Every structure is written in C-alpha cells, then in structure tokens.
Amino acid sequence: MKLLITGGAGFIGSNFIHYWLQNHPEDTVVNFDALTYAGNLENLKDIEGNPNYQFIKGDICDKELVNEAVKGVDAIVHFAAETHVDRSIMDSAAFLRTNVLGTLNMLEAARNNGNIRFHHISTDEVFGALGPSDPAFNERTPYDPRSPYSASKAGSDHLVRAYFHTHGLPITISNCSNNYGPYMFPEKLIPLFVTNLIEGKPVPVYGDGMQVRDWIHVTDHNRGVEMILQKGKIGETYCLGGNAEKPNIEITKLIVAHLGKGEEMIEYVTDRPGHDRRYAIDFSKAKHELGWEPQIKFADGLASTIDWYVNNEPWWRSVKSGEYQEYYQKQYG
Numbered sequence: 091m092k093l094l095i096t097g098g099a100g101f102i103g104s105n106f107i108h109y110w111l112q113n114h115p116e117d118t119v120v121n122f123d124a125l126t127y128a129g130n131l132e133n134l135k136d137i138e139g140n141p142n143y144q145f146i147k148g149d150i151c152d153k154e155l156v157n158e159a160v161k162g163v164d165a166i167v168h169f170a171a172e173t174h175v176d177r178s179i180m181d182s183a184a185f186l187r188t189n190v191l192g193t194l195n196m197l198e199a200a201r202n203n204g205n206i207r208f209h210h211i212s213t214d215e216v217f218g219a220l221g222p223s224d225p226a227f228n229e230r231t232p233y234d235p236r237s238p239y240s241a242s243k244a245g246s247d248h249l250v251r252a253y254f255h256t257h258g259l260p261i262t263i264s265n266c267s268n269n270y271g272p273y274m275f276p277e278k279l280i281p282l283f284v285t286n287l288i289e290g291k292p293v294p295v296y297g298d299g300m301q302v303r304d305w306i307h308v309t310d311h312n313r314g315v316e317m318i319l320q321k322g323k324i325g326e327t328y329c330l331g332g333n334a335e336k337p338n339i340e341i342t343k344l345i346v347a348h349l350g351k352g353e354e355m356i357e358y359v360t361d362r363p364g365h366d367r368r369y370a371i372d373f374s375k376a377k378h379e380l381g382w383e384p385q386i387k388f389a390d391g392l393a394s395t396i397d398w399y400v401n402n403e404p405w406w407r408s409v410k411s412g413e414y415q416e417y418y419q420k421q422y423g
Contacts, residue, residue: 092118094163096150096196097170099123101274102211102308104133106167109312111137118142122159123170124149130414132405133273150192153199160199165207165319168196171246175215175239176277179363182238189242190249197253208261209319210250214304214329215240216265219366226304226370227265229327236364247327254325262322264315266330267371270391271308272398276406279338280392283345284399285406287355293346297361299339302368306332307391310384317380328380331371334388341392348396 093110097103098121107119123129125147137143148155150170160166170192172185193210200206217227218234233248235241253259274281283293314330322328339356346355376382399406408414 091164092120092162094120094122094160094166096122096166096168097129099125099129099131099133099145100169101128101133101271102269102311103169104130104273105271105308106169106312106315107134107143108137109309110316111140111142113316115142118144120159120163121145122148122150122156125415126172127415128173128275130273130275130409132408132414150195151187153195156195156199157202160196160203160206163206165209166196166200167209167211167315167319168193169211171211171243173213173239175237176362177239179238182242185238185242186245189239190245193246193249197249197259201253201257201259205257205259207319208250208253208259209315209322210247210261210263211315212247212263212265213240213243214265214267214331214369214371215366216244216247217369220368220370222368224368226331226372227329228372229265229329229375236366251325260324262318262324263327264318264330265327265371266311266314267304267306267332267369269308269311270305271395272402273405274308274395276410280341280345280395281399281406283342284349284396285410287346287349287351288400288403292355292357293342294357294359295339295342296359296365299342299358300337300367301365302335302337302370304331304370305334305336305341305388305391306330306371306384307386307388307395310386313385314376314380314382317376317382321380323379328376329371329373330376330382331373332384332388333373334384335368335370336388344392345396348393349400
C-alpha cells in the first residue's frame, strides 16, 4: 500500500511515519509537509535513506501540488493542521486557511483522483468543555468549539463528513485527546516544562492549574489510526482517548519531581482567555468495533517522554533556537 501523510514532519505525523514503516515495512509512505515552524525533518532523519519513504515539501493549500502528490496513493492520512490554541487566539486567519481550506483541497484531490481512502485526524476540543462530573465526550457529543483552533477543526470535520455524504468519498475521522511523546514541539505543556527545567527556567502554569486533560501516548494514538484504516467502517468517527485524566498542576509536579527540581520552579501565570476546564474521551466505540484501547500507562509514558527530552537535548535546543528552520530553508527553500 502507498500512503500519503500530510503534516508528516510534525509531532504526531512523524511518529506515525516511524510507526507505520516499522509495522508495515513493505508499504510506501509519502510525507507531504510545508515545513512551517512545527515541521522538522530531524524527526525523520533516521529514515531519510529508506527507499519506501519520500518527502515532498508542499502546502496543503496549493491545489496543483496537492493534486499531483495524491496521484497513485491508496490512502491519505491527514494530520496537517495548525494546532496551538494560544497561536489561534493571536492569529485566527492562519488556522482557518490551513485547517479548513487546506482540508478542502485535500478532499477535492482525493475525490478527483479516484475517490482515495481518506482518514482525517481531529481533536476532542471540537466538543467544547466538560464540567467536573460530566460524562466524557463520545462520537455523539454535539460540537461546541470554544477557541479559533477548535472552531477551525470542527469546520474541517464537517467538510470531511459532507464529502462522504455528498460525493461518496470513503472517509473516516478520529477525534483524539491530548497526545504526548517524543518529537513534540516545545511550546506544548510537557516538553515546554521539561526543557525549561533543564535550562533552569520556571514553568508557567495557567491560572490555578486545575484544567483537566485526558492524555494519550502518541504510539497508542497511531495504533488507533492504524486500526481505523484496517477495520474502521467508512463514514464513521472514532474517539481515541488515553484513559488518563490529569489536572495540569499534577503533571507539572510529576515533571518537576522526575527532574529532581523543587516546586519553587512553578510559576502561576494569568489564565488563557476562554480556557476550557476539562476534556475527556469515551473510547468504548473503538474498543467494541476495533478492539483498540490504550496500552501505555500514563506514569510510564510520561517518564519515558521526559527521559527522551533529557537524552535528546540537541534536538530541542535546535528547535527552541530556530536553527532547525535555517538548515531546511537552505535545503528546500
């Protein structure tokens, strides 16, 4: 099988490419990525010479390039997106362009090249926020996005479903909870806090730190996507959660303790505007229909993730300094 992965140089996408080639070495993977700030080919350096791997530098909003890239592929796994909520508050237009119009281009290209199998990666944030005792999100939860980021992802989800109903495009969607693991861009909570502490800097906790997220290791997420591609019912959505609801402050203290630092390194800062209080995923549909459930316990996954950043200091220092972009700009323009 030949897969086109959009956003394959990003955090989840690059982990997916590693996962797929390890588990399906006979398949071919094409990585289509614009190499924005979140794209880093260092994530895939160890497979650059793999004859079953190809990289195409391209923007999913470039209709002609997208149309050429999808020719001859058997499936598209669409990771490419702007994802950072804080950035969406500062510049919403970029999120609408990439997440909505870019997804539209991908759907059109899939439809115009033989109705290519299309899997769309989405987020639990499209469902809004939960109260402390509310049941977890599931596939029937009404959409209620509360940030420009989640609104743009909700729009893309609706477009994907519309192409199934209107054009018969063979699609599936997965809405996942907060991912963590290696190669995560250090603007997100876990890698930011780990790298700050290594640098001797405080860790900025929003508000009271009691915002609750359901955490899923990126490998569990990618195994779920694999099973949806193999067993998922066309036209259906599957929620993938980690069964690990944790308040931010608890994770912060675990990171601080793992690195042998004191809690004086925790700095409480003004909360994000409209900050959702709680997310949680009910993955019972995926478990019942696909036989999927998370396998990596949060304590083990967090410890291994922290250790990965400790052991890969050149990677994150290059990212934090911006050097990684300079190298690939010279190589790819």
